[in-house]
Amino acid sequence: METKILPVLSNTIFPKKARRIFKDGQEQILAGYVLDSILIKQKPKDAVVLMGITEKDLFPKPEWNYVFGQASYEDGVGVTSMYRFSDGHLSDSNFNESLERLIKISSHEIGHMFGISHCLNAVCVMNGTNSLPETDFHFARACSLCQQKLNSSLSYDPRKRLQDLKHFFEKQHLNIELSRAEQDLSLLK
Numbered sequence: 724m725e726t727k728i729l730p731v732l733s734n735t736i737f738p739k740k741a742r743r744i745f746k747d748g749q750e751q752i753l754a755g756y757v758l759d760s761i762l763i764k765q766k767p768k769d770a771v772v773l774m775g776i777t778e779k780d781l782f783p784k785p786e787w788n789y790v791f792g793q794a795s796y797e798d799g800v801g802v803t804s805m806y807r808f809s810d811g812h813l814s815d816s817n818f819n820e821s822l823e824r825l826i827k828i829s830s831h832e833i834g835h836m837f838g839i840s841h842c843l844n845a846v847c848v849m850n851g852t853n854s855l856p857e858t859d860f861h862f863a864r865a866c867s868l869c870q871q872k873l874n875s876s877l878s879y880d881p882r883k884r885l886q887d888l889k890h891f892f893e894k895q896h897l898n899i900e901l902s903r904a905e906q907d908l909s910l911l912k
């Protein structure tokens with residue numbers, strides 16, 4: 724599908740009632756507020772889904788410590804926080820690791836927006852995650868069952884999708900995911 728990048732929004736759009744200071748001192752934003760009060764208003768009329776990415780740490784409800792991302796199945800909006808992916812210090816040495824984590828969490832939330840719920844396959848990108856070791860253990864791709872679910876809701880060309888993914892991973896030097904995309908492609912042949 725065609726992807727468009729919308730203009731950046733300022734962190735000043737989060738009101739006081741959607742913010743809190745967490746125990747280690749950093750500010751967190753209520754994820755549900757981002758979905759229900761910000762992204763839903765930003766979503767273009769002809770958009771299928773809208774994915775928000777923030778540098779701010781997110782929390783899902785008062786009794787929870789944090790959340791990497793959250794999405795609404797009904798409204799087709801989702802948000803991912805980059806805050807925990809690089810320990811607050813993005814550098815050349817951890818850039819690819821952070822990018823991989825961002826791709827995995829955002830793909831997971833986008834999967835929800837296309838109606839896919841959590842998967843029991845331990846390495847599938849639609850398997851739930853509550854910690855970075857768990858996220859790192861996941862592949863940046865959906866298992867074959869989840870790919871079939873995605874295909875039944877979108878009816879795309881699987882070969883073209885895998886080729887596009889392969890080029891993306893190649894360009895970003897994500898070599899492990901590149902070899903998985905190549906493996907998938909060879910299975911299709």
Ligand SMILES: [Zn+2]
Binds near residue numbers: 831835
């Ligand atoms: Zn999930």
Ligand SMILES: [Zn+2]
Binds near residue numbers: 849
């Ligand atoms: Zn799966």
